[in-house]
Amino acid sequence: MFVMIGLAVVIFSVFGGYVLGGGHMGVLWMPFEFMIILGAGVGGFFIANPKSVITHTGKEMGHLFKGPKYKKEDYLEALTMMYQVFKIAKTKGLLALEQHIEKPEDSPLFQQFPKFYADHHAIEFLCTYLRLMSLGADNPHELVDLMDEDLEAMHHEHQAVADAVQAIADAVPALGIVAAVLGVIHTMGSISEPPEVLGKLIGGALVGTFFGILVAYGFMAPIASGLKAIYHAEGKYYQAMKTGLIAHLSGYAPAISVEYARNVLSPEYRPTFAQVEEATAALPPA
Secondary structure, eight states: OHHHHHHHHHHIIIIIHHHHTTOOHHHHOOHHHHHHHHHHHHHHHHHHSOHHHHHHHHHHHHHHHHOOSOOHHHHHHHHHHHHHHHHHHHHHOGGGGHHHHHOGGGOHHHHTSHHHHTOHHHHHHHHHHHHHHHTTOOOHHHHHHHHHHHHHHHHHHHHHHHHHHHHHHHHHHHHHHHHHHHHHHHHHTTTTSOHHHHHHHHHHHHHHHHHHHHIIIIIIHHHHHHHHHHHHHHHHHHHHHHHHHHHHHTTOOHHHHHHHHHHTSOTTTOOOHHHHHHHHHTSOOO
């Protein structure tokens, strides 16, 4: 919603201000300038990025409009799920979790938590490290390093899209100058034309510079920043699981492990201690 509002404000402010100042919209309609700038930008995007980034960019644009994947209630659900998992591991041992770890898609334990259960990547992350613990990996420092590498790989996969969009934002102003220079060359080739024709040609050349700067700083750069903010917010979901798992491996009680996990969340999404306590108290017996 806020993305749409932001786009509308940019468009209204720029073009509305131009019209209110006495400008004519028809002067800005230079389709060949747009073709040069946007076409070169898209071509550079295809040259600079692997297939995985190219195919995911459209999907990530939709992600931008939807906002972060996880809401406050989803973080509360994740904390509650971790409490139940850690409680079973403490009271019955990690082997009691084996059926859930090996076949999470059939797990009645995970099915109690619909958002987590529907998230393939989150289930895979949790089960991978619970499996390692059940196999005897009991050094918290080694697992922290491994989790950090895993999270870095996930972050890099998403960050590549934001970086690709930022690269377009950085390139488009220069492409606007390219379009402007071509417009000036065209103008100089028509130097014998009357002033009204030359004025239109010079105005067209300047439109290229204007359009390149507008696309870069009014649209592409904010989109890249928005994607980065979303990826950062969603990364906290995994950071919470990582912190809870390490606290559990270090021997803390389920409630303390979950409290450690809760405290790494951003204030905007962090449930209160009382909310977590209430949710865990309502869980069925492990």
